[in-house]
Amino acid sequence: MPLRTADEYRAGLVDGRRLHYQGQLVPDINAVADLRVAVDHAAIDFDLAQDPGHRDLAVTVDPDTGAEYNAGYRIPRNAEDVMARSNLIEAGTAAGGTVVTLIHEIGTDGLFALLRVLEGEAREKAEAYYRHCRDGDLALAVAQTDVKGDRSKAPHQQADPDLYVRVVDRSDEGIVVRGAKCHTTSSANGDEIIVFPTRAMGPDDADYAVSFAVPANADGLSLYVSGYGGGGGGHDAFDHPVSSRHKLLETLTVFDDVFVPWERVFLCQEPEKAGALALTFVEYHRFTAVSYKLPLVDAFVGAAAQIAEMNGVMKAGHIRDKLTHLVAYAETVRALTESAALRSRIGEHGIAYPDPMTTNMAKFTFASGFYKAVEWLQDIAGGLLVTGPSGADWDSTEIRPVLEKYYAGASPAPERLAMMNLISDLTARDLGGYHAVLAVHAEGSLEAEKLQMLRSYTANHAPKAIAYARKLAGLD
Amino acid sequence: MPLRTADEYRAGLVDGRRLHYQGQLVPDINAVADLRVAVDHAAIDFDLAQDPGHRDLAVTVDPDTGAEYNAGYRIPRNAEDVMARSNLIEAGTAAGGTVVTLIHEIGTDGLFALLRVLEGEAREKAEAYYRHCRDGDLALAVAQTDVKGDRSKAPHQQADPDLYVRVVDRSDEGIVVRGAKCHTTSSANGDEIIVFPTRAMGPDDADYAVSFAVPANADGLSLYVSGYGGGGGGHDAFDHPVSSRHKLLETLTVFDDVFVPWERVFLCQEPEKAGALALTFVEYHRFTAVSYKLPLVDAFVGAAAQIAEMNGVMKAGHIRDKLTHLVAYAETVRALTESAALRSRIGEHGIAYPDPMTTNMAKFTFASGFYKAVEWLQDIAGGLLVTGPSGADWDSTEIRPVLEKYYAGASPAPERLAMMNLISDLTARDLGGYHAVLAVHAEGSLEAEKLQMLRSYTANHAPKAIAYARKLAGLD
Amino acid sequence: MPLRTADEYRAGLVDGRRLHYQGQLVPDINAVADLRVAVDHAAIDFDLAQDPGHRDLAVTVDPDTGAEYNAGYRIPRNAEDVMARSNLIEAGTAAGGTVVTLIHEIGTDGLFALLRVLEGEAREKAEAYYRHCRDGDLALAVAQTDVKGDRSKAPHQQADPDLYVRVVDRSDEGIVVRGAKCHTTSSANGDEIIVFPTRAMGPDDADYAVSFAVPANADGLSLYVSGYGGGGGGHDAFDHPVSSRHKLLETLTVFDDVFVPWERVFLCQEPEKAGALALTFVEYHRFTAVSYKLPLVDAFVGAAAQIAEMNGVMKAGHIRDKLTHLVAYAETVRALTESAALRSRIGEHGIAYPDPMTTNMAKFTFASGFYKAVEWLQDIAGGLLVTGPSGADWDSTEIRPVLEKYYAGASPAPERLAMMNLISDLTARDLGGYHAVLAVHAEGSLEAEKLQMLRSYTANHAPKAIAYARKLAGLD
Amino acid sequence: MPLRTADEYRAGLVDGRRLHYQGQLVPDINAVADLRVAVDHAAIDFDLAQDPGHRDLAVTVDPDTGAEYNAGYRIPRNAEDVMARSNLIEAGTAAGGTVVTLIHEIGTDGLFALLRVLEGEAREKAEAYYRHCRDGDLALAVAQTDVKGDRSKAPHQQADPDLYVRVVDRSDEGIVVRGAKCHTTSSANGDEIIVFPTRAMGPDDADYAVSFAVPANADGLSLYVSGYGGGGGGHDAFDHPVSSRHKLLETLTVFDDVFVPWERVFLCQEPEKAGALALTFVEYHRFTAVSYKLPLVDAFVGAAAQIAEMNGVMKAGHIRDKLTHLVAYAETVRALTESAALRSRIGEHGIAYPDPMTTNMAKFTFASGFYKAVEWLQDIAGGLLVTGPSGADWDSTEIRPVLEKYYAGASPAPERLAMMNLISDLTARDLGGYHAVLAVHAEGSLEAEKLQMLRSYTANHAPKAIAYARKLAGLD
Secondary structure, X not given: OOOOXXXXXXXXXXXXXXXXXXXXXOXXXXXXXXXXXXXXXXXXXXXXXXXXXXXXXXXXXXXXXXXXXXXXXOOOOOHHHHHHHHHHHHHHHHHOOOOOOOOOHHHHHHHHHHHHHOOHHHHHHHHHHHHHHHHHOOOEEEEOOEOOOOOOOOHXXXXXXXXXXXXXXXXXXXXXXXXXXXXXXXXXXXXXXXXXXXXXXXHHHHHHOEEEEEEXXXXXEEEEEOOOOOOHHHOOOOOOOOOOOOOOOEEXXXXXXXXXXXXXXXXXXXXXXXXXXXXXXXXXXXXXXXXXXXXXXXXXXXXXHHHXXXXXXXXXXXXXXXXXXXXXXXXXXXXXXXXXXXXXXXXXXHOEEOOHHHHHHHHHHHXXXXXXXXXXXXXXXXXXXHOOOOHHHHHOOOHXXXXXXXXXXXXXXXXXXXXXXXXXXXXXXXXXXXXXXXXXXXXXXXXXXXXXXXHHHHHHOHHHHHHHHHHHOOOO | OOOOOHXXXXXXXXXXXXXXXXXXXXXXXXXXXXXXXXXXXXXXXXXXXXXXXXXXXXXXXXXXXXXXXXXHHOOOOOHHHHHHHHHHHHHHHHHOOOOOOXXXXXXHHHHHHHHHHOOHHHHHHHHHXXXXXXXXXXXXXXXXXXXXXXXXXXXXXXXXXXXXXXXXXXXXXXXXXXXXXXXXXXXXXXXXXXXXXXXXXXXXXXXXXXXXXXXOOOOOEEEEEOOOOOOHHHOOOOOOOOOOOXXXXXXXXXXXXXXXXXXXXXXEOOHHHHHHHXXXXXXXXXXXXXXXXXXXXXXXXXXXXXXXXXXXXXXXXHHHHHHHHHHHHHHXXXXXXXXXXXXXXXXXXXXXXXXXXXXXXXXXXXXXXXXXXXXXXXXXXXXXXXOOOOHHHHHOOOOHHHHHHHOXXXXXXXXXXXHHHHHHHHHOOHHHHHHHHHHHHOOOOHHHXXXXXXXXXXXXXXXXXXXHHHHHOOOO | OOXXXXXXXXXXXXXXXXXXXXXXXXXXXXXXXXXXXXXHHHHHXXXXXXXXXXXXXXXXXXXXXXXXXXXXXXXXXXXXXXXXXXXXXXXXXXXXXXXXXXXOHHHHHHHHHHHHHOOHHHHHHHHHHHHHHHHHOOOEEEEOOEOOOOOOOOHHHOOOHXXXXXXXXXXXOEEEEEEEEEEEEOOOOOOEEEEOOOOOOOHHHHHHOEEEEEEOOOOOEEEEEOOOOOOHHHOOOOOXXXXXXXXXXXXXXXXXXXXXXXXXXXXXXXXXXXXXXHHHHHHHHHHHHHHHHHHHHHHHHHHHHHHHHHHXXXXXXXXXXXXXXXHHHHHHHHHHHHHHHHOOEEOHHHOEEOOHHHHHHHHHHHHHHHHHHHHHHHHHHOHHHHOOOOHHHHHOOOHHHHHHHHOOOOXXXXXXXXXXXXXXXXXXXXXXXXXXXXXXHOOOOHHHHHHHHHHHHHHXXXXXXXXXXXXXXXXX | OOOOOHHHHHHHOOOOOEEEEOOEEOOOHHXXXXXXXXXXXXXXXXXXXXXXXXXXXXXXXXXXXXXXXEHHHOOOOOHHHHHHHHHHHHHHHHHOOOOOOOOOHHHHHHHHHHHHHOOHHHHHHHHHHXXXXXXXXXXXXXXXXXXXXXXXXXXXXXOOHHHOOEXXXXXXXXXXXXXXXXXXXXXXXXXXXXXXXXXXXXXXXXXXXXXXXXXXXXXXXXXXXXOOOOOHHHOOOOOOOOOOOOOOOEEEEEEEEEEEEHHHEEEEOOHHHHHHHHHHHHHHHHHHHHHHHHHHHHHHHHHHHHHHHHHOOOOOHHHHHHHHHHHHHHHHHHXXXXXXXXXXXXXXXXXXXXXXXXXXXXXXXXHHHHHHHHHHHHHHHOHHHHOOOOHHHHHOOOOHHHHHHHOOOOOOHHHHHHHHHHHHHHHOOHHHHHHXXXXXXOOOOHHHHHHHHHHHXXXXXXXXXXXXXXXXXXXX
């Protein structure tokens, strides 16, 4: 099958899935304005692959068959592949207005994890599934985070056993699963959902050690789209220049006794492998994350430099200081992302992966510095971020001249307001809240990143540092 | 005139003022749902004065006449008065759901500044105006920040001379002013607007050194309400528990050759006094600010403690660490605010004012730590802040049982979602953006606060510290 | 007995105690130059009480007998007493060149804890001991921190049972104790040593739940003075203007089967009271700590302002910014210290104590900001801090003219070098290291301070904040 | 001439130079214990070149002549050369116990700058001088920082015209220079001193725009060695494990009418080139700096991990958190240093240089995080850093058993005390102060680094970020 077009992708989403939004069942996602924004946003990924200017980056060829497929599916074999993957993700996100498209990225992160961690028959199933997705140019979601209930308790200790997705039955044909995942991105507008365990599992949690894939219209599967951020469909492009066009959908993903045939079951009641699978996926996905954060931090720096000029404050010492800090923040994230790629390691089955310590450093640097970056940007921009005119004001022939007169800075009002609205959209409205919460929670929390940094450092780097300290201390 | 009721206040706003919102002229502010939320919010201030539980705090008596008036108008004479004023502002803001009502606070900050800085006839006019406002129990706005144009240039250097409000004519009857102020809070729903110069002015900017008061329906005055945050009128109380009920209105406040009679002109073309007036107002207003931030920081700590319990993570070391940092942040702001009051000084005409260095320290501590506080709170709460269900989902009899089952934590889902939505509203939606931008820009920027801290320290404290350092160094 | 003179104090230290320094047994502490510096430093406390300019602060009168005694011994009954105590400690430390004298402060912190926590006979013994110390105008040390061995293990779990001080025998006459305390300040140059348990103890650690007092020359007691910082005796006053004159002595304090008569035993094998005693002492002592940090932070600000002037850089924006941050740091510590006193509470037996939450906030603010403050100060001062001339260079008639010519700044070289050397001594030499390590470890670690803040907040303030958050969320 | 031995280097320093230390003229640097430590430290560099295990890194071959020379002199032509240079500097510093040897590094930084910036005859002289140094395997110092006097004034505005080194006479044979440089490292124990202007110069400062080289024993040149840090010669290896063996010498370097022949004059009264020369040197030197900081940050992490184990606290959450932050700090500096090398650019005359933005980011990350890193390390280690025993105590046969008993942790006392003393030496004693002050002042201040980051970003990266922001805002 050739690369799909954006319209083919859109059409494929009308498949009878049980999708809910704002309290209603949605028969056709393309027909609901808010949701359509997200579909169109994701469709950018298909458009890029058709775009001559991006084909080199976005399309690759199967050496065995000569068939073209989306480069997001390319299994990385070396540092160059990992770097190219980062560049592709960055380019797609840049086209997505700082919002990742995430219909190939997260799914392939998951596929690479399956292909690395699994062995034997399980791996063969993963390979078959990988080819199915790749050759069908499918849009993929990964459902990993369980709703979790009382977080101080293990899955089997919960009052309600369904708070982590679990196997409730198995037969010769397959398994039946029940429970719910949350924060599932791109499920509403994806073709397939790959399910991963959320963490390492002990023997008592064997039923929760399950990984499989289902189509988004599987029987018993219900998707509840979050109402957060209202919808681009209702946003004015004047004061929501990004979020009126770009949006991700997050679902509560409920498995109400969903049957999964064995060919799509990758892990079933094998708790000893749950941790490796969960972690391997996350490590790929954190690298995806830092790659897709680059357009956002670039936009911060560019917007800060622009609004400083437009306000006429670029020569103020404290403005330059804050701008410099923004530069250092953005470029440290970029340099660490590059380093993570250049230091790639070769894992099981010859599949490359970005260096975990450096990947986690990049992600942690991004996440732990994000709020301060927002502060610098808002500080440079000014209070107009939250007191400016609306699109309806701007459209009024009586009001616009007033706004043009009084909102002129060192640049004319239209430019200054446009830049102000960009910053407001990215940092001080719902999209800003979304970016911020994602910074500390998506792809693993700050604590998870710290844990992995220390773990990876301890395994690979600590012996040298400790030996050096001991030598300096006169020991050994 | 007795204390007004909330309904009297509401009725008084329908006075022919030229109010614009969302591209439309608004004849009756009470009739537009979004704006009505703000009116009802401000009305809390009047309700408090009628509430037996708050009268001690909110109502005071004129010792000369025995007449009651709103305690916000009480001229502070000592540290106790300053502390009481802080407590009143805090109580009003607590009732306002972390949003200050700001119809007495900012105006009296301005009146106290006029009463302290002015002398002779000007001061008599200010006193008369003070009594007019106090005895009429009026709702006041202060318009200080000019739109400013190119900030690298002085008012008279701007390409358009109207970018700072200025005197364009004067006669025996009064003056005519032109220009625009921005970020004017409570003008749309206030009775009077007091205008202050935005900063110190040089001789070339004499026309810009002007301070006066006008009613909100003055001829030539137009108010353009910002569309930011949409409006509480359109927000669901489920996922916007605060912003659906509490809101401030900010206007672009345009003076299109507005005539002001001399009795309401406090400063006219006297640049040498502009700085003192601007600064004295701001110093009072920063103290108002830290007083009204206290409910917000309390809500952060309380919500963090609650959601940690509800998520079942209270025993995690890193959660307790972040909670402790939130406590230290909130309580340092509170302690410094108290200290600023207790260290009050007596200024001109026997009017007390909070210690400027300590006030600025309190405000700077609040502002410079705010984004980090948001990060801690969002980190503790979780990704559900931006992926949760909408009010329409919650209202659906089919969907709610699913949400109740799967969003239960260590507490039932209704409680947990309510707390999650509170945190989301305060930090990750438009109100959150508003709170954040206000933290660094309202009542003076971070840089302005630092400047005042150093200035006040240098004047009052540096000599002792320098003498001590020199003694230690063996000098002197 | 009247107030003692400094010489009486010095003479009293030659009492046969087993004092070791630099590998040698020291028969007379006054005869060893390095140690004599510390004795003379402590003697400042006696001189102050004799100084007419300080008597109001430093001397008080027993209302029962009319006898004068050192005000450090005054049992605080209200907030004013607590504030006065803070002022006395600050004044003594200022006279001590930023180094607390600590011969009355820590001991009375301990005595107040004993007088509050103990009951019945034990409290009578504590009262008698209090009068003994007060009326004898004795210099007191407190030995609390055990050497602790493997910190992951409880006292009784240690490989060597002596790693916490413990009771090894008891008889009708008293008890016998063995073990060692470390970081004991002022034991080498104190008259009495009061021993506290280092923390709460469980039932298995009953033998370690012991509190008592012994004279510094008790049989079996050995004091090993740390060699850290060399000694003021060897420092040139040119490049060590403070540490050549002011110094504390820290000992490893070894109890080798020391007999303690019952009248000096305050707690013996009562593990249930160990925690309260340890904590109550520490809470007083943290307040002492923040009080004695004030001269140090003042010196930082004063020295920063001076060296900026002397270098000719006071007008640079980044210098003013750093100076402002130093001011905010110093004055926040001061304001919180004052608040802790003003918010004093009344404890058992009517004895007042500073508010624990605020005290811990003050201490934590000091400690967690200290290194950044050092950075700002060193940044403002310049590299000359570690590349400047020695006292011998300065004393050379050939070299001094060269130094005077080339080290002139905006001020003459002698002033600039004096200020530079002060900063170097306080931050970049051994005394600087001592100040820094004490910031994070003395009187409890950063973690201990955070624990107490949260604990105190939870007990006293959290209910209100939580109720407010719940109300905002629509719960309750 | 072959590679010199350490002894040849030592012998070469006895050349009649006017060296002063502690108020005395020093005829033979090798004969003064304190200074000898620094000579022996620098000699490590020569030993490394003789060491079979390091020859690959430390020795290279002239492709023209086949002669071997120290690899520090290799002119970088590409990213690999720059990376190799970083590795060599790191290895030399690791051998130097975290203290850079700095007898080849800084001098070649200067030589590369001369070879890049100069043209024509001046460049030929620089080339000849380069060969002279390289072929003689000379130890080089660079004197750049002038004493500067009042920093608010330009060189020619100073009250004393000699506060920046200047040309006072010129003739056919050469020039005569007068003035003083400070913070000159390795001049006392170097063979040659290369002089650079300290900054860009305006036309009025033409006489100060001078660059040249002189041998350390030039007539009229006097070197005044700083007394800071006392000397390794007086330090016990027990409690000063590093500083008793490793030390740099800093001099006040006075040119009292020193004659310089034209062949050694690289820039004379050409103010327009002063800035480029100063900056180019500094950019190389900052890369040298971050390369030589790597062993120090490694030692911090290694020592922190070790002392945590030895104290028995490795499992405490807050300890792991601090250790993780130390890891992130150290490894971010390392990753940025590598990135700076890998992103090397090719400058004038085909000479490569590390990417300036990335170099400055690496240096700024190191410098701005250093004090916090010290805090983490000291926090993990404990108060024993400044209350521990001295070498004399340890050597005492009576005292050592007491120390061994009571300072045992989870590891025996000898190991724990050795590690504690290492940390104390690196952070809490004079060497610690030296490391800290160097972090913020050596090779350019924090402000200089920020300036260069922004400048380099603006030139190379800003256009892309700005274009992206404008596109997102709907502009262009």
